[in-house]
Amino acid sequence: MTDDFDQNDESETGEERRQRPERVADLSTLPVFLDLKGRRAVVAGGSDAAAWKAELIAAAGASVDLYAPTDTLTDEMRAVLSAPPPNGTLRHHDRAIVPGDLHDAAVAIADCEDEAEAERFVAAARAAGVPVNVIDKPAFCSFRFGTIVNRSPVVVGISTDGAAPILGQAIRRRIETLLPPALASWADLAARVRAEVMEHLSPGRLRRTFWERFSDSAFTARLPDDTAEADARGFVAALRNSPEAGGRVTLVGAGPGEAELLTLKAVRALQAADVILFDDLVSDDILELARREAKRMLVGKRAARESCRQEDINRMMVQFAKAGKHVVRLKAGDVSVFGRAGEELDELNREGIPVQIVPGITAASALAASFGVSLTHRDRAQQLRFVTGHSKKGGLPEDLDWQALADDHATTVFYMGGRMAPRIAERLIAHGLPAATPVAVAANLSRADETRGAGTLAELGLIVGRIGVDRPILIGVGRVFAEAAAEAARTLRDESSVPQQRSTGTA
Known part of the structure; x- marks a missing residue:
């Protein structure tokens, strides 16, 4: 696998394109943070909107000159003028603004009643070489204010380029909860x-x-x-004395596929990674959340297909971490559920490499959400079991306790069991689980191409066959899926009761 992820080769495959870092997309506007401490700013108008702008730029440390006749000041503006700003200064001039007032200003803001007034203000500001903003008139603005999340000295600005201010406020509320x-x-x-x-x-x-x-x-x-x-300060010294001291590995659960089902901690790990070793089942939407400069390497393992050996994955993690890199090992579902994390943890611990686990939503939870059920419905299941559907050799595991699995008061979820579905049904029925036990099957859970099916245990092989054994299949067995199985049976009866239309025509 090449180390050059910037090449623009028309012969490259889709997977190779998927592994290249993304470049900066088009920007509708450039976000810039302006230092106004001790600088003069001009605000024209006595409205509520002008009051908010004056208070905002004063909070940024500006010396604000407000120009507006006293009899035009709103109650909001009077309140702002009566309370000294916590950072900058705010001085009121009891008159309308004139072009000379814009001299030496860092920014100029006005609330204008009509376009003619706005045109005069903008012309004067441009003549003075001052960036200008006319409130609620984006066509006259050389800069715009975004929605702000304030954790000073951390400040986040959000802009929708004037297209949807309410959306910007909704985004701000989301970010407020994250910081x-x-x-x-x-x-x-x-x-x-x-x-x-x-x-x-x-x-x-x-x-x-x-x-x-x-x-x-x-x-x-x-x-x-x-x-x-x-x-x-100790970490600074460690990095200075040994640049490799920063090497580490984070095992990250990518969830069932939909990017919105990632945890916040998983997103932060992706955005801090130097190298991302990702599984075959990780979606492009999730990879797009990673740091653009991160090297991305596909190390997926898939049945009936040439795969990257686990030993090679372990070696790469160790190699990159010992070179001082932050390695993210990105796995579909949850790291600790049939993800071979145990082998990776053993190797990393033997090599003395710091490692952290970021859990993800396991596919069984996505299965329950997709079918709208509780896996542990108290009237139908007193146990929940996760079982692998294939062994190291690729067949059905021979050391499973099938007698215990054939429990009518439990929910059992088989991972990676698509090819073994007929044998799974055969074993469970042979050990006493009724053939009419409800089952639910899904492939590509939470993704746009998710496919589902439901029915009885006796029909399991047929259901999986219709969905396709070459796709990542999850099988749920138990009475919690009774409604899904009944709905599937009704749909099948309705379809079979529709008369077949014969083609008629004339010779």
């Missing part, structure tokens, strides 16, 4: 250690390694405690 309030304290700590990082760590990988590890702490801990600063 812990303690982030401000971690940002303050970052400012205290920044000089040491800049002095001792060379630009590029080493600095990014430090800040990625620091960011993990900011998102996984609450307030930084008394030892946080000493730990941060």
Whole structure:
């Protein structure tokens, strides 16, 4: 597998294109953060909207000159003027603005009643070389305000380029829930250690390694405690003395396929990765959430197909981690459920490589969601079992306790059991599970091409055959799927009761 992921070769396969880092897509506008501390800003108008803008830029440290006759000030503007801003200054001039007022301003903002007034204001601002914003008139703006999430010194700006302000506010609410309030304290700590990082760590990988590890702490801990600063400085020293000290592996569960089912911690790991070793079943939508510069390597294993050996995957993880890389081993479903994580953990621990597990939603949970059932319905199942549908040799596992699995008061989910479906049904029935026991089958769970089927245990082989054994199949067995099986039977009866239409015509 080549290390060059930037080549533009028309002969490359879809999988090769999938592994290349994504480039920057088109931007409708460029997000820029402007330092206004101690700089003069001009606001024209006494409206509520002008009051909000004046308060906002004063909070950014600007010295705001407000031009508006006193008799035009709204109650909101009067309230802003009566309360000293916490950061900058706010001075009111009891008159309308004139072009000379824009001299030496860093920004100019106005709430204009009509387009003629807006045109005059914009012309004066441009003549003075000042960036200009006319409130609610995007055609007259050289810059626009976005929706803001404030965790100063961390500030997030959101823009929909004026197309959907309400959508921007909805996005802000989502982000607010993702950024812990303690982030401000971690940002303050970052400012205290920044000089040491800049002095001792060379630009590029080493600095990014430090800040990625620091960011993990900011998102996984609450307030930084008394030892946080000493730990941060200690990691700087470790990286300075041994650049490989930052190498680590994160085993990440990618869930059943839909990107929105990823955990927040999984997304953060993808965005901090240097190298991503991903399974065959990981969707493109999930890979698109990864850091653009990360090297992506397909290491999937699939039945009846040439695969990457587990020993090779272990070797690659160790090799990249010992080179100081942050390796994300991205697995479909949950890392700890039939993902061979045990072998990978053993190898990494033997090599002394730091490793972390980020769990994912296992396919059984997606199966339950897709069919709208509870896997542990208290009136139908007192146990829930996850069982592998094939052995290391590729056949049905011979050491399963089929007598115990043939329990009418349990829900059993078979992973990777598509090819073994007829034999699974045969064994369960032979050990006493009624042939009429409901079953549910799904392939490509949570994806756009998800396919489902339901019926009885006696029909399991036929159901799987209709869905296709070459696809990732999950089989659920138990009375919790009774409604799904009944609905499938009704649908089949309805279809069979429709008379076949004969083709008629004239010679």
